[in-house]
Amino acid sequence: MKTRAVRLYGVDDIRCEEFELPEIKEDEILVKVITDSVCMSTYKTVKQGKNHKRVPKDVDVHPIILGHEFAGTIVKVGAKWQHEFKPGEKFAQQPALNYKGSLASPGYSYRFFGGDCTYCIIPQEVMELGCLLHYEGESFCQASLGEPMSCIIGGYHANYHTNKQNYNHKMGIKENGNLLILRGAGPMGLGAVDYVYSLQEKPKRVVVTDLDDTKLARARKVLPESKMKEIGVELIYMNPSHVENSTEALMALTEGNGYDDIFVYAPVRALAEQADKLLAFDGCLNFFAGPTDKDFTALINLYNCHYTSTHIMGSTGGNTDDLIEALTLSAKNIINPSLMVTHVGGLDSVVETTKNLPNIPGGKKLIYTQVDMPLTAIEDFGKMEGELFEKLHTSCEKHSGSWNAEAEKILLEHYRVELN
Incomplete structure (x- = not known):
């Protein structure tokens, strides 16, 4: 035929x-x-x-x-x-x-x-x-x-946290933790926010950043902060270009504790390096965005990796x-x-x-x-x-x-x- x-x-x-x-x-x-x-x-x-x-x-x-x-x-x-x-x-x-x-x-x-x-x-x-x-x-x-939703779900399942008593890894994002989605007002980021509704072990706070005010406005329309509040999760949208020091502003939202889970949804070196600076103790950074440059690199803090158990990984597909x-x-x-x-x-x-x-x-x-x-x-x-x-x-x-x-x-x- x-x-x-x-x-x-x-x-x-x-x-x-x-x-x-x-x-x-x-x-x-x-x-x-x-x-x-x-x-x-x-x-x-x-x-x-x-x-x-x-x-x-x-x-x-x-x-x-x-x-x-x-x-x-x-x-x-x-x-x-x-x-x-x-x-x-x-x-x-x-x-x-x-x-x-x-x-x-x-x-x-x-x-x-x-x-x-x-x-x-x-x-x-x-x-x-x-x-x-x-x-x-x-x-x-x-x-x-x-x-595409399965790719998002795969990212959530791939994140992990460590247990210092026996070194076992607990898979998934941290319950009652701080979750940050960088450049998250695009389609995949919105899917990642929406998926939180299905989680049994939910974060206490979800922060979503984007440089595009139009995207952020649409995000607030289709996934309003009030809807997330109904399940006991604080949802915050932010355009980091509107604040003087976005790293400090993002850290302040966690009372200075940092983020337990961070998804980087754009292949930008500065974004990956910022995410590394925002990790909490035992924080997991998931570099979700796929770069086209095979030599794409970024600086990470290995002092924190050693002493505060921060870890970086990536996930692709589901x-x-x-x-x-x-x-x-x-x-x-x-x-x-x-x-x-x-x-x-x-x-x-x-x-x-x-x-x-x-x-x-x-x-x-x-x-x-x-x-x-x-x-x-x-x-x-x-x-x-x-x-x-x-x-x-x-x-x-x-x-x-x-x-x-x-x-x-x-x-x-x-x-x-x-x-x-």
């Missing part, structure tokens, strides 16, 4: 085109993609082409389908997997395969498997690894956003358990990954969106691959002409300006997208 997809041929060479998919094998599954959210990792892939460690060297001859944060419905199941999957059911998928040591991953490596398309073929290793997941949630967008947790929490409405989304568009908008991603303000760009629609900011829905945008504006305003399941349904019905 034919599919329409955005494919990578080389550095800055991506094309939206139609081509024929091969017939699936007995150990493969054909799926219909409904949503894919555009990731900065995809932009980095486009800028590197075949020099990217996950991209095949012959990508100019055998282009790969971009996109790895996707969800949809199952169309056809090969004989090997018919006992487990059925046509018509919704799916989510874990792109971090690591199959037999291979770096191959959807959105980077496969000719017929990726998210920026109408249809694709799930190869057998995905099912073998348990990375094709049954999805019971209401909206496809939540399933797509399960992948595992299948993290994704299952994200999907479960979303389905139960405990977390709301949709608040990451600031723009919505169709498959025809993917090429320009991906190429210009760093220059497009806001958070996540959510793509509905079965439709053609210009990438549009949610905040601009009310300015657009037509009944569709009027309905979308009304729906999003009911949800504090956030994308939501009702809005998705309105969009899919307007474009008459068949889900099976």
Whole structure:
């Protein structure tokens, strides 16, 4: 059958085109993609082409389908997997395969498997690894956003603290501690704040910084301080450029004790060095942001590392358990990954969106691959002409300006997208 997809041929060479998919094998599954959210990792892939460690060297001859944060419905199941999957059911998928040591991953490596398309073929290793997941949630967008949310959850699980009595590590952030999220008003940072609602062992205080007042204003709208107060957590938003000495100001918020857990959400040397200065005794610094510079370094205080047990680590991606947790929490409405989304568009908008991603303000760009629609900011829905945008504006305003399941349904019905 034919599919329409955005494919990578080389550095800055991506094309939206139609081509024929091969017939699936007995150990493969054909799926219909409904949503894919555009990731900065995809932009980095486009800028590197075949020099990217996950991209095949012959990508100019055998282009790969971009996109790895996707969800949809199952169309056809090969004989090997018919006992487990059925046509018509919704799916989510874990792109971090690591199959037999291979770096191959959807959105980077496969000719017929990726998210920026109408249809694709799930190869057998995905099912073998348990990375094709049954999805019971209401909206496809939540399933797509399960992948970036799983990265956030993985970061929380990866943090640790030490026990001086027996040196055992206690995994996770410190209960009743101070949590700092630097450059945290972007989409991933908002997801990190939202995840706090699900924690059994919550921090007492969450401080979120960002240099962009517009982002901070939106953060306060979708995740107000009052909402966090309801679960007994103090939430503080801060623009450090508005204070004379941001390190002192941030330290003062902890009564001078420092932060037990710090997530650095931007690959900036000064930010990493500031985080190191703000660590409490046994504080854990998670360098979450992925730099593109292989020689990226920063100065750390090894005196504190030795005498006050500060420690620095990094986390990237999430595992299948993290994704299952994200999907479960979303389905139960405990977390709301949709608040990451600031723009919505169709498959025809993917090429320009991906190429210009760093220059497009806001958070996540959510793509509905079965439709053609210009990438549009949610905040601009009310300015657009037509009944569709009027309905979308009304729906999003009911949800504090956030994308939501009702809005998705309105969009899919307007474009008459068949889900099976």
